[in-house]
Amino acid sequence: MNRVLNIVNSNICINIMKKAGVEGEFLLWQDFLHEGAVPLGLTLDELSKVRAKFFDNSNFAEYKKVLKDFQERNQKLYRYRIYNNIIIWFEHDLHDQLLLIQILNWFAKQNIESINITMVSTSNYLGESSTKQIQKLLKYRIELLPEHFKLAEKAWSAFCEPTPKEWFKLLTQPTSLLPFLHGAIFRMLEEYPNTKTGLSRTEYQALLIISNGIEKPHDIFEKHQSFEERKFMGDIIFFKILKEFENYNIIESYENRSKLKITKLGRRLLNAEENWLNIKPINRHIGGVHITMDNLWCWDSRKHTIKRYYYSKVLNTFLILK
Numbered sequence: 001m002n003r004v005l006n007i008v009n010s011n012i013c014i015n016i017m018k019k020a021g022v023e024g025e026f027l028l029w030q031d032f033l034h035e036g037a038v039p040l041g042l043t044l045d046e047l048s049k050v051r052a053k054f055f056d057n058s059n060f061a062e063y064k065k066v067l068k069d070f071q072e073r074n075q076k077l078y079r080y081r082i083y084n085n086i087i088i089w090f091e092h093d094l095h096d097q098l099l100l101i102q103i104l105n106w107f108a109k110q111n112i113e114s115i116n117i118t119m120v121s122t123s124n125y126l127g128e129s130s131t132k133q134i135q136k137l138l139k140y141r142i143e144l145l146p147e148h149f150k151l152a153e154k155a156w157s158a159f160c161e162p163t164p165k166e167w168f169k170l171l172t173q174p175t176s177l178l179p180f181l182h183g184a185i186f187r188m189l190e191e192y193p194n195t196k197t198g199l200s201r202t203e204y205q206a207l208l209i210i211s212n213g214i215e216k217p218h219d220i221f222e223k224h225q226s227f228e229e230r231k232f233m234g235d236i237i238f239f240k241i242l243k244e245f246e247n248y249n250i251i252e253s254y255e256n257r258s259k260l261k262i263t264k265l266g267r268r269l270l271n272a273e274e275n276w277l278n279i280k281p282i283n284r285h286i287g288g289v290h291i292t293m294d295n296l297w298c299w300d301s302r303k304h305t306i307k308r309y310y311y312s313k314v315l316n317t318f319l320i321l322k
Contacts, residue, residue, distance in 0.1 A: 005083040007103060009096055012127040013089065020131035022138060024085070027076050033098040033159075034188060035237055037285035040160035044074050044106060054285075060236055080110065087141060089120045093232035097184035098159065104144070104152030117144045121179060125231075151177050155185075160288040164189065164297055167287065168306050183230060189306055191286060192299040197269060198276035198311075201301075202233060206241055207262065207270050210251055215259035217242060248280050277311050 004024025008014055014026045036054035038047065048070035056063035080086065088103060090096040100121070107117065118141040124133060155175070158166035167185060175181045190201035197204060202224070209223045221238050225231045242260065245251045250266040253259065268274040277293070284291045291297055298309045 002085065003083045004085045004087065005080065006087045006089060007077075008089045008126070009091070009099060010127055016127070016129060016131060017089075017134055020134035020138075022134065024083075024087070027073065029073065029099055029103065031070075031099065032095055032234065032237060033102065034094055034191065034232065034286070037290070038160050038287045040157065040162065040288045044077075045071070048074060058240065077106070080107075080112075080115070083115060086115060086117045087120060087138075088117070088144075089126060089137075091126055091230075092121070092123045092180035092183070093125075093228075093230035094184045094187045095232040097178070097180055098188075100178065101152040101155045101159065101181070104149055105156035108149035108153045118142060119144055119148070123180070123230075145177075148177050151175060151181075155181060159188075162288050162290070163308075164192070164286070164289050164306050180230075186304075187230070187232070188286065189299050190301070192291070192297055192306060193277060193282060195298045195300045195309070196272050198278070198282075198298075199269070202238070203241055203245075203276070204270075206238065207245065207250065207266060210260055211262045211267065211270055215261060217260065220260065244280065250279070275311070 005027055006014075006017065006022060006024050007027045007029050008017065009029060011028060014028065017026070031051055036058070037050055039050065042050065048067060052063050052067035052070060055061045055066045088100065090100040100119075120137050120141045122137055124137070126134070129137070155170060155178075158170055161167065168189060170185050171182065175185070187201075193200060194204065199207065205224050205227045206220060209220050209227075214220050214223055217239060218235075220242070221235050224233075224238060242251065245266070246253060246260070249263055250269060251260050251262055254261065262270070265274065265279070269276060269279070277296075281293050282291050282296070289295075289297060293311065296309045296311055297306055299306050
């Protein structure tokens with residue numbers, strides 16, 4: 001009996017794939033790993049608890065509900081040996097590429113000799129694809145070789161390290177077996193505080209859009225999506241950024257909170273006359289890195305390098321730590 005498992009990133013994709021006649025069962029694999037702690041060396045169940053706590057602490061969802069969903073997801077994955085064929089469907093963006101290396105890293109440590117594992121890696125957004133496009137993608141899926149799993153192991157370990165050094169090194173190493181990984185690595189690095197303003201790329205883009213007179217939160221989000229070469233961020237994270245800007249007087253709301261506008265402080269920040277880290281001391285996790293004022297890793301967008309810095313409030317500047 002031929003049993004097929006399709007691992008996908010959203011319910012929308014599942015619905016389209018069913019309409020397209022894709023055979024088999026479906027495993028929904030969701031998590032926005034580009035936000036919140038992803039520490040090194042944890043089992044899948046241990047990591048699920050860490051992620052559920054992050055969701056709860058961020059007021060995205062209740063801990064028990066998220067953990068239950070993750071545990072049910074994990075249990076289905078643990079039964080992988082009942083399937084003859086496993087097809088992994090993920091897109092080219094940062095969100096999906098992190099999920100991809102997580103999944104492949106897990107399979108790399110399992111006994112998969114008798115299972116045919118293939119990958120659909122596409123520059124199409126699966127949730128926006130037609131049934132014909134899905135059927136075409138299925139024909140051109142890639143058979144995963146030991147080299148794919150080794151690369152994923154290396155990338156996942158680098159992402160979970162307590163410093164971004166290994167993740168950054170991947171930019172100069174061969175990653176073409178996973179054709180969209182290089183772009184995802186670079187985009188993740190851009191989410192570190194920028195040495196010029198202290199803002200991540202997403203934060204800078206959001207503030208720039210508001211400064212140009214786009215006022216409604218949904219319109220700001222849609223414009224931000226158009227700025228991305230590969231859109232990856234959902235509105236739940238983006239609106240949290242806007243809320244933080246409002247809390248620190250970078251933007252302000254009006255007309256019953258339906259519209260937003262930049263403040264004088266926000267314009268100074270956008271023009272690098274102020275630094276976001278001087279306004280709001282950072283306490284953020286990216287993968288295994290816990291970024292704080294005492295462990296301050298920043299991205300130099302001009303030189304395309306990441307280094308650890310000391311930020312001097314007196315000088316309003318970054319000093320590189322050797």
